[in-house]
Amino acid sequence: MKHLILALQFMTRLPLPAIEADKQDYAKAMRWFPAAGLVVGGCVAGAVWALGRVDPWLGALGGLAAWVGMTGALHLDGLGDMADAAGAAHKDPARLKAVLSDPHIGSFGAVAIVMQLLAKLVLLHDVGDALWLVPVAAAARVGPLVWTLVLPSLHEGLGTLFRDGVGWRHVVMWGAGLALALPVAPWLVMVVPAIALWALWIRRRIGGISGDGHGAGIELVETALLLAMVCAR
Incomplete structure (x- = not known):
């Protein structure tokens, strides 16, 4: 339970009690990132459903606000930092870490x-059954587990710490859970290429994973899954 609470504290802005934890506890908390995604997705789905009964665009706006509010724009910040770094490194690779x-x-x-906010707003308007936003948010948070295992750390930090707390068995466990939904939501399979493509881009353009890389990847995988869900309707 401690590791789940730590994951929720790290990935959301929920008012949770402070608990004592050491580095190993924080490392193991990463195993529960997809569970934190279930909570985020549930709140987003609730906002889309409730406000969508008044107007679909209001539901989309409410869902987007819930998404940003629940995460404290943490992943959006990572996306912005990664975009700036990639843009700067295009002409001068030495500037990447400085940016x-x-x-x-x-x-x-x-x-x-x-662009990310606009994409999510438009896609939330057309998602149909808001309940499927729950596995979308959870699936995207399987990404950090995979990226931590397959990519080198860009620098000493959270990425290095998390590496000691996760293994492939945790990826398999969450993947198996998501696979149970495939018969009714086959579009969820798109999480596999989305996670893999981000890992490939990170390796080629950045060279390693960092907290910003994790956050940006979560945002982009979420949007890819929203697009897949809308296209599958």
Whole structure:
């Protein structure tokens, strides 16, 4: 239970009690990131369903607000930082780490965040059954488990810490759970290429995974799954 609470504290802005934890506890918390996704997805689905009864666009806006509010825009911040770093490194690869460590958002980051929010807003308008937003958020958070295992750490930090707390058995466990939904939601299989493509892009353009890489990847995998769900309707 401690590791689940830590995962919820890290991945959401829910008011949870403070608990004592060491580095090993934080490392093991990553195993529960998909469970935190279930909570995030449930809140988003509830907002889409409740406000969507008034107007579909209002439901989409409410769902987007719940998504950003539940995560504290943590993953959006990572997306912005990654966009700025990739943009800067296009002409000068040596600037990549310097830009990633800069807390300010540049033009590339601002555009990426705006485009991401617009994409989610439009797709939330057309998702149909809001209940499927729950596995979408959970599936996207399987990504960090995979990226931690297959990619080198870009620098010492959370990525390095998490590596000691997860294994392939945890990926298989969550993957098996998601597979149970495939007969009624075959579009969920798109999580596999989405996670793999992000890992490939990170390896080629950035060279390693970081907290920003995890956050950006979660955002992009969520959007890819929303698109797959809409196209499958």
